[in-house]
Each structure stands twice: as C-alpha cells, then as structure tokens.
Amino acid sequence: MTEQEWYAQGLRFACTQCGNCCTGPEGAVWFSEEEGQAMAKSVGLEHETFLRRYARKLKRGWSLKEHKTEHGFDCVFLDRETMPGKAICSLYDARPQQCRTWPFWKENLETPQAWESVKKATPCPGMGKGSLVSIESIRIQRDALP
Ligand code: SF4
Known part of the structure; x- marks a missing residue:
C-alpha cells in the first residue's frame, strides 16, 4: 500500500501575481526543446534566435536568462510594467x-x-x-x- x-x-x-517566484537569487528556469520552440513561436522568433536572445546553455540544459533588478534576478519575461503593482509573465500561455x-x-x-x-x-x-x-x-x- x-x-x-x-x-x-x-x-x-x-x-x-506578485512575481516573487520569478525573481530572487540567481537561478535557472529550465525548459525543454519543445518548450523552447513554443516560447519562440509565441514571441514570433525563429528557435535559434530565441535561444540566442533569451536563453543560456548551462550544464544541465537550457535556462531562460535573468536580469538584475531592484527585486533580484528577474526572469527575462517577467513584466512589471503592464499592470501597475503586479508582475506578470509576458509569455504566460507558453x-x-x-x-x-x-x-x-x-x-x-x-x-x-x-x-x-x-x-x-x-x-x-x-x-x-x-x-x-x-x-x-x-x-x-x-x-x-x-
Ligand atoms: S507570483 Fe504567484 S506563485 Fe509567484 S510568488 Fe507571487 S503569489 Fe506565489
């Protein structure tokens, strides 16, 4: 049993939608090949271009890039502008x-x-x-x- x-x-x-789980100390947002393709499609880019622009290759695989803000290392797709007081994912569906x-x-x-x-x-x-x-x-x- x-x-x-x-x-x-x-x-x-x-x-x-506070965004706290999308920031903080440096980390990794892992994604698979298929997920990379889906994200690339959602932002209207070729897969290779998407990887070059928004991702980095680490030992374990591909991760989205982050950038340093006053909140911590924000995921590159975390949007703090569109909805004041909220932090939303700009490629939520993908x-x-x-x-x-x-x-x-x-x-x-x-x-x-x-x-x-x-x-x-x-x-x-x-x-x-x-x-x-x-x-x-x-x-x-x-x-x-x-
Ligand atoms: S964005 Fe949502 S899931 Fe992420 S830390 Fe805030 S409340 Fe939690």
Whole structure:
C-alpha cells in the first residue's frame, strides 16, 4: 500500500501575481526543446534566435536568462510594467512546466516544513490561500518535472 501524502486533503493556492517566484537569487528556469520552440513561436522568433536572445546553455540544459533588478534576478519575461503593482509573465500561455507547476514541486512538497519554509523564503503569498487544489491535481503537477 502506498503511504498517503501529508497533503492528501489538497492544498490551497491562488497566485497574487506578485512575481516573487520569478525573481530572487540567481537561478535557472529550465525548459525543454519543445518548450523552447513554443516560447519562440509565441514571441514570433525563429528557435535559434530565441535561444540566442533569451536563453543560456548551462550544464544541465537550457535556462531562460535573468536580469538584475531592484527585486533580484528577474526572469527575462517577467513584466512589471503592464499592470501597475503586479508582475506578470509576458509569455504566460507558453511558459515552461517549471513555471506552470509552481509551487507544487517535489522538493516543496516533501514535508509540511519544506512547504512552510518555501512559502516564507520565496515569499509566496499565494501558498495557503485561495481555492483548494486537489490531491489529483497536485500529483500531476508534482510529477510533471523530471
Ligand atoms: S510568488 Fe506565489 S503569489 Fe507571487 S507570483 Fe509567484 S506563485 Fe504567484
């Protein structure tokens, strides 16, 4: 029998569009070849041009570039201009799995303490708020990344 996850009753989450998960210390926004192609298409660029302009090749794979702002290292596609007081993803519909599945990453879900600590460290005001995300939906998001 498989052990029940500590979040078997679901977890609350509602993004407030603060952008905190898209900035902070230097990091990586990993994406696959297919995701790179989808993002390139969404901004109307050839795949190669998109990679040259917006991505960097790291040991583990391709990551979106970041740029230093007063908030930290913002993802190159984080838009703080369009909606005053909000920070939105300018390629939301084509964003990679890493972004789609936040905050339901394996490491964040390991223990209630891990969940609480990432909620404070990011900080992500959406975690623990809003509507209940079901265990089925959490599992799909949790297992979407390698
Ligand atoms: S930190 Fe949380 S609330 Fe803020 S943009 Fe990211 S997911 Fe949304």
